[in-house]
Amino acid sequence: MSLRIVVCVKYVPDATGDRRFTEDLTTDREAVDGLLSELDEYAVEQALQISGNAEDAEITVVTVGPEDARDALRKALSMGADKAVHVEDDDLHGTDVMGTSLVLAKAVEHIGYDLVICGMASTDGTMGVLPALLAERLGVPQATLLSEVAVEDGAVTGRRDGDAATEHLRAELPAVVSVTDLSGEARYPSFKGIMAAKKKPVETLDLSDLGIEAEEVGLEGAWTAVEDATERPPRTAGTVVKDEGEGAKQLAEFLAGQKFI
Template sequence: MKIVALVKYVPDATGDREFDDDGTVDREGSDGILSELDEYAIEQSLQIADEGDDVEVVALTVGPDDAADAIKKALQMGANSGVHVLDDAIHGSDALATSAILAAAISQIEPDLVITGMASTDGVMGVIPVMVAERLGWPAATLANELSVEGDKVSIRREGDVTSQRIEASLPAVVSVTDQSGEARYPSMKGIMAAKRKPVEEWDLEDLELDEDGVGFEAARTRVVETRERPPKEAGKVITDEDGSGATALTEFLVAGKYL
């Protein structure tokens, strides 16, 4: 069985995020990391591999040179190999173009199952899993809190506000997992050393037989037209209770902020 885990290299949320003049994210001006939500996808892929025989996990990413670090982290966690789609023409691609690139790469890898995070921590759109599934013509089982594979079917449990759903799909399929699916493992020293020997392939658009005209900034159907710096935080309101009115003032504050 072959599993593709989609991983993305994103700006570190703890640092400052900047935009270039064209409205795209300035990825060189900030430190990057593997998207935290994708760590859960890797973990679920590895759990299936741990429980089964002859299961291969391939980490797949699309992005600039630095995106190789996302694959590196996946390999350190335990993935068997990686594929990095790297092409300057991809810069500025929107979700539609990105899904086309991913679907083309997945078609070449020919996995039985694709596992993704529920969204990326930079874009937070959450549309890529279903877009990729649509392009591949595969079923999509999304927002899984739990998943298992048995035979030629994948089964997930999705927790809603008032219900718990069990969903099954025939393989091949695309599954997205939430941050409640299980804590991701940390790379061990053994895993870090082993990752250096694992194969990573670099593919460009020509390898995927995709036309440059269909991807990139000029082909994007969505675009950031304006950005502003986040306003500084305002000082909090101090409520005293010197005259016994503190409880009333606190209640009024909570009501005004719609906390009650």
């Protein structure tokens, strides 16, 4: 039986762009270019590594987002994934991580899976909690923040490196894992891969396809809300300290005034 791998990816605003909020205090995604979250590229890479070591495996990438989010799927397909699923619905606007985990759980169940792989966090929200929420909704084990991952004998194994210790984890399939940026450099899509991606299937789903009511997601269903936002002030000239015998004292006073010490 084929090993069914699902990789959750996110289309995020380019961190180098000028990111702003809209009037409803959600991210203005039309004002800045988007791309596949860099940390999710590691998840795609590990899926490809596992698939390459399996006798028979299929990789499906799934994302939740607007029409442009399809670009993130195409990047993953050009890296080598087999097919993609795009959940797109106007009622998803403003969905937080709780709603996103619900939508992804329903999508993963729709696809069918043995192993779900996520990045350690998205490069826009940087919360890092979605893999755990997804595992809870699916009712399966989780092994998060892995710097090394493999599948053998019906289980996923991995290594988690902490500040004070290294843990070796094992979970029976089906399971959810997340991988860190130390798991292995993601490959660059080849020209052949880019051309092949154009012919790979991309299924589009909406909330009704997944049995989700509009009030469960979006701004209405969000568990969190941005109440206020202030534009970052322009950068000002720094303070120059001339050392004429009192430099260290002036530096200490400046740091204390900024509450750095």
